[in-house]
Amino acid sequence: MAKNKQDALAVVPRHVAIIMDGNNRWAKRRLLPGVAGHKAGVDAVRAVIEVCAESGVEVLTLFAFSSENWQRPAEEVGALMELFFNALRREARRLKDNAISLRIIGDRSRFHPELQAAMAEAEAYTAGENRFILQVAANYGGQWDITQAAQALARDVQAGRIQPGDITSGMLQNALVTADLPPPDLCIRTGGEYRISNFLLWQLAYAELYFSELFWPDFKHDAMRKALTDFATRQRRFGKTGDQVENEGGNRC
Secondary structure (H helix, E strand, O other): OOOOOOOOOOOOOOEEEEEOOOHHHHHHHOOOOHHHHHHHHHHHHHHHHHHHHHHOOOEEEEEEEEOOHHHOOHHHHHHHHHHHHHHHHHHHHHHHHOOEEEEEEOOHHHOOHHHHHHHHHHHHHHOOOOOEEEEEEEEEOHHHHHHHHHHHHHHHHHOOOOOHHHOOHHHHHHOOOOOOOOOOOEEEEOOOOOOOOOOOOOOOOOOEEEEOOOOHHHOOHHHHHHHHHHHHOOOOOOOOOHHHHHHOOOOOO
């Protein structure tokens, strides 16, 4: 691994979110079953984790399985569940050895109890590691996340703890499953598609978007470094003018 390639970057995103797209198309081009693309994508996950960790990124969120992915063929879903289960068991030690803490966000109720137990076990095993947080979104959807947050606030209103007029955007944000983490600064999507597909809808409000034509299994170290370099060139204004940002010191983050 070529270390220190990112050391010269003036700005590194605290939180990177990635929509890992193109596994099936990668496999199809090679006349392989779709699950072969998902298996190949594990190497890309490792590569991206390495680059983010060496670059000083604090949080990496990967969109592993959306709430809409259940609509895929049953055979593919079953293979994905088996791959996820095996990856949890296999990769947990690797994460802990590298001081990486694993979190899994999403509605776990639809997963097999054995897979739910594996999720909890991997999280507990890596809990407390503080070099880096790897957050995996599984059976996650941005609309689901906002809905469950609204339901939590509605229960507080029903119980008389707050009034409807007391609800603020900050309160809703604090009810999201990512409440204790900084919002993504950079969202990457691979596979040549240009949409966010119900991923972290609230959290991505001011994220920089980066799209790659590469299929996910081909998105390795150099591709990730290129995305971080591109982020470092952007001026983030958050509603202000470019001149205002420059006058405040030109801080791009």
